[in-house]
């Protein structure tokens with residue numbers, strides 16, 4: 001799904017180049033999703049737009065196909081709807097993987113941020129992307145902020161120091177207490193920094209996807225997992241597959 005888009009086209013080429021995979025169908029906006037069935041497709045890959053992704057995934061799951069999803073904009077309600085649908089699916093081993101970022105560098109950066117969060121007073125997230133991106137902040141930045149906030153909460157840390165008063169529009173979006181800043185700049189692709197601060201010291205974690213090829217090993221890893229049927233149900237994020 002989304003085969004003519006920037007990510008979709010890159011995925012089509014990656015699957016064509018993979019020795020153990022074939023492209024069954026390419027589908028985009030306006031095409032009939034009903035053409036994708038378990039008879040012609042083991043795993044559908046979905047990179048479309050946040051407004052269409054939930055509907056696409058539910059349709060595919062209900063038709064018996066496993067799905068790997070890269071589209072961003074997912075909510076807890078969306079995850080719950082997909083979890084229910086795939087758990088009550090009739091085909092054994094059917095699965096859905098939804099990950100905001102398939103680049104190994106970004107997944108590892110988030111893991112390191114989770115490990116580090118408990119040791120610092122302050123944490124902020126900055127994401128930087130190409131200006132053709134429709135959503136902000138990025139799905140990855142939202143996910144990172146939630147993961148960091150959870151790690152801080154688990155460690156018993158309170159609110160971060162911030163003396164800002166009055167108009168706070170310059171302080172970014174606050175996600176579970178973590179400030180997230182979004183930059184859109186021609187020439188960039190997909191980049192994220194997590195800044196962690198203590199009195200007299202700073203740790204900067206940074207992941208750069210210079211090219212969409214960076215996402216392909218993770219996408220193919222998720223496709224292989226879904227095709228194997230060894231991890232039925234919903235998996236959120238790539239990290240559980242890497243472990």
Ligand SMILES: NC(=O)C1=CN([C@@H]2O[C@H](COP(=O)(O)OP(=O)(O)OC[C@H]3O[C@@H](n4cnc5c(N)ncnc54)[C@H](OP(=O)(O)O)[C@@H]3O)[C@@H](O)[C@H]2O)C=CC1
Pocket residue numbers: 001002003004005006007008027028029030047048049050052056069070071072073099100101102103135139215
């Ligand atoms: N998880 C990850 O690792 C990554 C995730 N992403 C995410 O993937 C998504 C796609 O990004 P990108 O490829 O750059 O975006 P593009 O805009 O280049 O591609 C989106 C594609 O989806 C198509 N589309 C739009 N609506 C529908 C619909 N209802 N059903 C089927 N197809 C539809 C568009 O068609 P048309 O142009 O005709 O409207 C287009 O071909 C974004 O949410 C982005 O954040 C991006 C990179 C990595």
Ligand SMILES: O=C(O)C1=N[C@H](C(=O)O)C[C@H](O)C1
Pocket residue numbers: 072100101129133134137138139140141189190191
């Ligand atoms: O739209 C993009 O380009 C990207 N989207 C994903 C996101 O929103 O996190 C992943 C990556 O940042 C590239």
